[in-house]
Amino acid sequence: MKYFSLFFLVFLFALSGCASHQQPANPDKSSNPLILPSSFSGRIPCPDCDGIDIVLNLKKGGLYQLRKTSIRGKTWDSVAEIGRWKYDRTNNLIVLGNRRGSLKTLQLVDRTTLRLQDVEGKKIPGDQNYELHKNPAMDPFPDAVRMRGMYSAHAGKGFFTECTSGIRFPVARGKDYRHLEKAYDTTPHGQDESFLVLLEGSLINKPTPDEETGAEALVVTRFLNIFPEQDCRGDHRRLSLFNTTWKLIEVDNKPITLTKGQDEPYVIFDIKGNRMHGFSGCNRFFGTYLIKGEIFVFNKMAATRMACMKGLSLEDAFLDAMRKTEAYRLQDGILELRDRNEHILARLQAGT
Numbered sequence: 515m516k517y518f519s520l521f522f523l524v525f526l527f528a529l530s531g532c533a534s535h536q537q538p539a540n541p542d543k544s545s546n547p548l549i550l551p552s553s554f555s556g557r558i559p560c561p562d563c564d565g566i567d568i569v570l571n572l573k574k575g576g577l578y579q580l581r582k583t584s585i586r587g588k589t590w591d592s593v594a595e596i597g598r599w600k601y602d603r604t605n606n607l608i609v610l611g612n613r614r615g616s617l618k619t620l621q622l623v624d625r626t627t628l629r630l631q632d633v634e635g636k637k638i639p640g641d642q643n644y645e646l647h648k649n650p651a652m653d654p655f656p657d658a659v660r661m662r663g664m665y666s667a668h669a670g671k672g673f674f675t676e677c678t679s680g681i682r683f684p685v686a687r688g689k690d691y692r693h694l695e696k697a698y699d700t701t702p703h704g705q706d707e708s709f710l711v712l713l714e715g716s717l718i719n720k721p722t723p724d725e726e727t728g729a730e731a732l733v734v735t736r737f738l739n740i741f742p743e744q745d746c747r748g749d750h751r752r753l754s755l756f757n758t759t760w761k762l763i764e765v766d767n768k769p770i771t772l773t774k775g776q777d778e779p780y781v782i783f784d785i786k787g788n789r790m791h792g793f794s795g796c797n798r799f800f801g802t803y804l805i806k807g808e809i810f811v812f813n814k815m816a817a818t819r820m821a822c823m824k825g826l827s828l829e830d831a832f833l834d835a836m837r838k839t840e841a842y843r844l845q846d847g848i849l850e851l852r853d854r855n856e857h858i859l860a861r862l863q864a865g866t
Contacts, residue, residue, distance in 0.1 A: 548601075548622070549625060550572060553569070553570070553651065553652045553653045554569075554570045554648055555653070557585075558642075559643070560584060563584045564587065565585050566583065566584050567583040567585065568582055568583075568630075568646055569581040570620075570628070577597075577679055579595075579653075581655065594659045595659050596661070598678055598679035599611075602635075606621065607620065607621060607622065607631070608620040608622055608628060611678065621637070625648070627647055628646045629646075630645075631644075656716055657716060658714045658736070659714065659716070661674075661713055662676070662677045662711070663746070664708040664710055664711075664745065664746060665685070665698060665708060665710075666698075666707060671685075672698075674715075674732050677710075677746035683732040684720070684731045685733075686718065691733075693734075697711070698711075700788075701740060701805075703754065703755060710746060711738075711741070712738040712740075713734050714736040714738065717732060742756070755849065756783045757784065759780050760780055760862035760863070760864060761780045761865045762862050763863045764860060766831055766859070766860075777795075779793055780792050780793055788804065790803050794829040794833050796822035796829045797818040797820050797822075799815060799818075801815035801816060809840060810840065810841055810842040812836045812837065835851055839853065841853070847863060847864045848861055
C-alpha cells in the first residue's frame with residue numbers, strides 16, 4: 515500500500531512538472547505579439563543626408579505615430595504623421611497605413627526589435643542598419659500633424675474621427691479649437707451631424723481616461739478648412755439642411771391640406787451667404803438665417819404682395835412659425851422648426 519502511494523505521488527509530481535514546462539497558449543491567434551503601447555527608435559541610412567532618425571509609437575486600437583528627422587550636419591528637417599497600423603501574421607510584418615511603401619513596412623524580429631523592409635516587404639540588401647529598438651518609455655510625441663476627419667459637437671463637447679485610422683478622439687478646448695467650433699456652428703447642420711474638416715493637431719493624455727479612446731484627446735493647433743458636402747472618401751454627403759427643398763407638411767400640430775392646383779409651401783437654405791427663399795402658400799419670400807449650434811433664427815424676412823383667393827391662412831401660419839423659430843431638429847428626412855421652449859412649430863420634409 516505504501517509503495518502504491520509513493521508511486522502515485524511521484525506520478526503526480528512528474529505530471530505537474532510537465533505541465534509547468536508547457537508554453538502558454540495564445541488566446542488570440544490573430545493578435546500581434548508586441549506589448550502595447552510600445553515606442554521604437556533608431557537611425558537609418560540616407561542617400562543624401564547624414565541619416566534619418568526614426569521614432570515610431572505603436573498603440574492599442576491600431577494607431578501609430580511616426581516621426582522622420584533627416585540630419586544634415588547641424589541642421590535637420592522633421593516630418594510627422596499618424597495613421598492605422600496592422601500586423602501581417604503570415605509574413606510577421608508591421609504595416610503602417612493602407613499600402614506598403616517607403617519606411618512603411620517593418621519585420622518583427624522580436625518584441626524589442628523591428629527591421630525596416632523595402633516597398634515589397636522584403637529585407638533591404640546590404641550590411642547597413644535598418645533596425646529600430648524598443649525604448650524604455652513611450653515617446654511623448656508632441657508633434658502637430660495634418661489630419662483629415664469627421665467632426666461633430668453636441669452639448670459643448672467636440673469629437674473628431676480621423677479618416678485614415680477611423681479612431682475617434684474627444685477634442686480638447688484651447689489653442690485653435692475656437693476656429694473649428696465657429697466653422698462648425700455657423701455651418702447649417704442637423705443634430706449631431708458630422709462634417710469633414712482639415713486641421714493640424716496633436717494628441718495629449720487626458721487626466722481621466724476616456725471610455726472610447728483610452729487616455730488621449732486631440733488638440734487643434736491650426737484649423738484649416740471645413741467641407742460640409744463631403745465625407746472621408748470625398749463622396750457627396752447624405753441629405754443635409756442646406757441646398758435641399760424642404761416642403762411644409764405640418765404647422766401648428768396640424769397636417770396641411772392643399773386644394774386642387776395649389777402649390778406646396780417650401781423653403782430652401784443656401785449655404786453661401788446664409789440666405790434662404792421659398793413659397794409660403796400665396797407669396798414668395800426670401801431673407802437670411804442665423805445658425806449657431808442648435809440655435810436657428812430666421813432674419814430679415816420679406817415677401818411679395820400678391821392677392822390670393824386660397825392659401826392665405828396657411829401662409830400666415832407658416833410665416834408665423836418661421837418668425838417664432840429659435841431651434842430646429844433634423845432627423846430621418848424631417849426638419850422640425852421649434853421655439854425657444856422646444857415646442858414644435860412646423861414640420862417639413864425633404865423634397866425630391
